[in-house]
Amino acid sequence: MSTRETVQRRDDARVRRCLVALVVLAAGSVMLAQGQVGTPAAPNLGKPVSEAEIAAWDISILPDGTGLPPGSGTPEQGAKIFVAKCALCHGPEAKGGVAAALIGGRPLTDGIDTPKTIANFWPYATTLFDFTRRAMPWQAPRTLTDDEVYALTAYILSLNKIIGPADAMNAQTLPKVRMPNRDGFIPRFPERIP
């Protein structure tokens, strides 16, 4: 039996055990109260928490748009915010400074070390929203409003001519943006992709 098969069998066994735990859980809160959920190895010390309580932490945006908050912004609005909060590092009109340019990019056939940019590389526009919201501005992350993040996303996409200069970005429009390098990827080990 190959290593992969061994791994696969072990995975299946674990998935089954977890699913069993799920069924047991569904059977009722009585068992929960008695602390008998799962296997004896599960001490049940985790404290239940509601998705509402987690909301402030839950900043994951998925490529299909799951997780995108309400709000909206245009390239024109984004241009102003960019001057105030981003140009310091990314340069005027995002042409680059101490941090990377957010515009342009060479063809990836120029070499394996071609700098990866939003325009020549990023497969999904949702990544731009997600990363800007969680990590930028670098010295003060998670201080932008959702409208500001939409506007900055719209501005950067429009600078790169991926969307039009008047296109507003919001939870409906952003996931529909097709990035130029969307089909440029190959998984190294396809059998490991769920």
Added chain:
Amino acid sequence: MKDLEVVAANGLLHRRAFLSGGAALAAAFTGYRLSDTLAAQGLADEPWSRKQGMLVQEYGTPSPYEKHVVRTLSNPKGDTRTQHGRTPHHLLHGTITPNALHFVISHSGNPDIDPAQHRLVIHGLVRRPLVFTLDTLARYPMVSRMAFVECGGNSGLLFSSEPLQGSIQAIHGLVSCSEWTGVLLSTLLEETGIDPRAKWVIAEGADSLALSRSVPIAKALDDAMVALYQNGERIMPGNGYPMRLLLPGWEGNMNVKYLRRLKLVDQPGMSYYEARTYTAILPGGKAYQFYFLQEVKSFITHPSPGLRLSGPGFYEISGIAYSGNGRIAKVMVSADAGRTWAQAALQEPVLPKAFTRFRIPWRWEGGPVVLQSRAWDEGGNAQPTRAELVARRGQTPKPVTNPLAFPGTHFNGPSSWAVDSSGEVRHVYA
């Protein structure tokens, strides 16, 4: 005297040459006799041996004579960009990286986390979302295991079309190995339950960039760990204090540090680091994404660039081999640029997804040689030759000159060290 068996060109000796009566043989064939030096000088009872010694420290530090055994830093002042600290493999031995020398990549500095306030949340496609404190996690059944952690960009300089001169620390310093102790993620997921629609787990850190990566659920349930301890003590701030995700054998960046959130989802998040940074552009312009594995690799640490041979005679060649696929099965060493090979001895225990130290005795005649190692893992995967790797993955159009550059990720070809007759060791392609 029985001649030692030379098993490959330029003086590589049988890996078991010293298992029987080795010391006498070693002295004999180097022409070096203990009496020559000792008789001339006599042994002094040194002053430090004749007085009370130093105070015992609360938290020990290495001998002052070991001051040079440090990480090299790419951004020591913390300018607005990533910081790297590289492990000095040429100055270490064995298989465990001391915690203070474990490699660190910090995209925005190590967060100063109060462990009492830190929380780990597991939510998304689960039966019931749960939150854990460090104290509650510490009450769970724990496991300890050896595991290497390697940056996807480690050894990336070897994609340069010309060999860049730098120490092994510059070239291979972004991999380290520790004993990690913590709670298996499968234990925690049994408690939350898993919705059958869950295919991926998005892991996120409590650092300022809230670094996040998507992990297939199969890996989460296989050997993933919420690690709390590193070589017996709490995890170092640079390595994820107070807790990190450990994915044995998988790309370093996915082993999310400062772990605070695990969200089960039905699709990968396509986060910045997985959609962009830790991908690999291929010669045709497409790119590998979700590489996951750190494939089988080995390199000779002794001797290596940064070290110098002090004259002809006996040396032990030794190095590190590891594979994200499991155990190391075999390491071969060449002293003539890959023409003839000898099998190295593997230091027991040989553990899966952990450093394996290999060694082979060598008699250097004093002429120019090129040393190389190649490893195989238990799955039958071979470390590719440079030619094979470059055929698949390409190399840079122009030579790389910046030793801090990352011209590519996931390089696992061999490293070649040329020793010239002065004993200097240089990086070459062979």
